[in-house]
Amino acid sequence: MCRCLSNRVAVRKMAGRSVGRGRRSVPGTPLPPRTRRPAAPGPDLLAKEEEYKRINAELEAKTADLVRQAEEVITANDVAIPEEFSDFSLEKTVSKIEGKLEEEGLPEYIDDDIFSGVSKDIGTEAQIRFLKAKLRVMQEELDNVVCECNKKNSTGIK
Incomplete structure (x- = not known):
């Protein structure tokens, strides 16, 4: 008899426990359905x-x-863009400049102060670095102008 009594106590204790944590069911009421995400967009x-x-x-x-x-x-x-530049080409421009130089010659005095805005008393190494940097910038500008001229020439040909 002792054994039956202990089994009843064990069954009562287990009956109070729920399978999942935090969800206690009341006998006779269904559990709320679990929310599931749809597989495809709605x-x-x-x-x-x-x-x-x-x-x-x-x-x-x-x-x-x-x-x-x-x-x-x-x-x-x-x-x-003036009309005269519609047929612009680098070769024509260079030939015009060369023609002017041949006719007029070089001017007597050219204000070619490349160190404008830079102190006159910087060292020779600093001057060289400055001139190299200026040369790089001018080369990039020349490359851009040549590229633009090539684009204009290629669009003018088509």
């Missing part, structure tokens, strides 16, 4: 995505139209 997300795609397409069309209008205004009111 129809609301797909509808929002389609709406964003439509708005994006409208914005791209408006942007393209504005760019086209801006280009029309620029070409219609183009005063920045």
Whole structure:
């Protein structure tokens, strides 16, 4: 009899425990369903995505139209580039400069102060470093001008 009594006590103790932590069930009531995330996006997300795609397409069309209008205004009111530069080429420019130099010769005095804004009493090594840096900058500028001229020549040929 002692054994049956101890089994009853053990069964009562186990009956009060729940399988999962923090969830106690009341007999006769179902457990609330666990929330699960859907595997695929819902129809609301797909509808929002389609709406964003439509708005994006409208914005791209408006942007393209504005760019086209801006280009029309620029070409219609183009005063920045004179007509004489429409057929610009580097060879013509160099030949014009050489022609002027041959006709007029070099001027008597050329104010060629490359150290303008730099102290006159800097050392020779500092002068060399300064001149090298200036040469690099001028080379980059020359490369940019040559690149622009090549682009203009290639677009003029087509």
